[in-house]
Amino acid sequence: MQRLSEEEFKENVKAWAEEKGLLKFENRFPQFAKVLEEVQEIIVALNKVDRALAEDNRSDYDEARLLLSDAIGDSFVTLEILSLQVNMSSIDCKTQAWNEIKGRTGKMIAGSFVKDKK
Numbered sequence: 001m002q003r004l005s006e007e008e009f010k011e012n013v014k015a016w017a018e019e020k021g022l023l024k025f026e027n028r029f030p031q032f033a034k035v036l037e038e039v040q041e042i043i044v045a046l047n048k049v050d051r052a053l054a055e056d057n058r059s060d061y062d063e064a065r066l067l068l069s070d071a072i073g074d075s076f077v078t079l080e081i082l083s084l085q086v087n088m089s090s091i092d093c094k095t096q097a098w099n100e101i102k103g104r105t106g107k108m109i110a111g112s113f114v115k116d117k118k
Contacts, residue, residue: 010090013080028085035078041071 004012017023022031048064083090106115 006091009076010080013077014084017081017084022081023084025085025087028082031078031082031085035075035082038071038074038078042068042075045071 014023045064045068049061049068052058052061052064080090083093104115106113108114
């Protein structure tokens with residue numbers, strides 16, 4: 001499998017979405033439903049990874065990791081398409097998010113970062 005650059009990924013997804021007729025503003029809500037569907041697949045894959053680890057089953061673990069990689073990738077694809085539908089650059093969205101969190105303080109609670117209140 002050839003590894004794509006971020007730019008190649010964006011170009012390929014845009015071309016694919018254009019070919020399928022997805023890049024219309026009015027498709028933004030159905031597209032968001034697709035985002036949620038793909039994110040749910042991450043949960044399924046994470047559970048399979050955990051199960052394989054608990055059973056010390058290398059073959060199932062490798063298969064679950066492929067499922068996880070696919071689910072995360074599909075989530076990126078659906079988010080890229082959504083950003084195009086609403087005429088936003090995904091890198092601008094990522095930059096906005098990074099600038100929002102980069103100076104954030106907080107603490108870890110039960111495996112999750114909880115930001116300090118402002």
